[in-house]
Amino acid sequence: MVKKQFAVIGLGRFGGSICRTLSEQGAEVLAVDIDEERVNEFTPIATHAVIADSTDESVLKSLGLRNFDHVIVAIGDNIHASILTTLILKELGVKKVTAKAQNDYHEKVLRKIGADFVIHPERDMGVRIANNITSTSVLDYLELSDKHSIVEVIAGKKMDGKTLSDLDVRANYGVNIVAIKEHGYINVSPRADQTVHEGDILIIIGSDPDIDRFKKQMLDNE
Numbered sequence: 001m002v003k004k005q006f007a008v009i010g011l012g013r014f015g016g017s018i019c020r021t022l023s024e025q026g027a028e029v030l031a032v033d034i035d036e037e038r039v040n041e042f043t044p045i046a047t048h049a050v051i052a053d054s055t056d057e058s059v060l061k062s063l064g065l066r067n068f069d070h071v072i073v074a075i076g077d078n079i080h081a082s083i084l085t086t087l088i089l090k091e092l093g094v095k096k097v098t099a100k101a102q103n104d105y106h107e108k109v110l111r112k113i114g115a116d117f118v119i120h121p122e123r124d125m126g127v128r129i130a131n132n133i134t135s136t137s138v139l140d141y142l143e144l145s146d147k148h149s150i151v152e153v154i155a156g157k158k159m160d161g162k163t164l165s166d167l168d169v170r171a172n173y174g175v176n177i178v179a180i181k182e183h184g185y186i187n188v189s190p191r192a193d194q195t196v197h198e199g200d201i202l203i204i205i206g207s208d209p210d211i212d213r214f215k216k217q218m219l220d221n222e
């Protein structure tokens, strides 16, 4: 199978960590930064590391970026450079561009000019952590869109000994239990006759209001 080719533009804490992880996973990664020191740091890590100003269209062309499967624009504070780079990449025909936004306005512009994925790491992590710390039954939280999430919760006494069909959470709350973890074993397509025990970890998908209702009524201490 042909290896996927990734490029990471901007090797700060965020882009650097993406570049490092992709490289550890054996992916082909081109690391790009305008700053020589940053590039030197990634020379032993990435497949190629080059010093370049990504706002220069001819440079991006000469690096052959149009042929990459996925380009991540991880330029931090320089919003102008982040927008221009994303615009050029989409104009060059790069299929998947993920760009990091600094604020809501930046995010809006990135989406308008065609970024395929926009991430807002500080805000998203803040939401995730707040959701984790306000609840003793919620272990993890992943925002799928601004209205839908996946949450990992601990089943309590209220659910103990009941089967999924007894609980019928889809009809009662509009949420789906997509997986159940029990004693370290994960069942990713639980059947209706599966019994839930106190302490099991349930992975639930649904709209945020439905998940909230489910949490309040079905989990202990909520």
Ligand code: ADP
Binding pocket: 009, 010, 011, 012, 013, 014, 015, 032, 033, 034, 035, 038, 052, 053, 054, 055, 074, 075, 076, 077, 078, 081
């Ligand atoms: P973080 O918050 O992820 O640490 P930084 O702002 O520190 O973000 O890092 C962004 C990186 O993007 C820096 O290493 C910077 O040199 C790089 N960068 C900024 N402008 C450009 C550009 N025009 N071309 C390439 N790299 C750039």
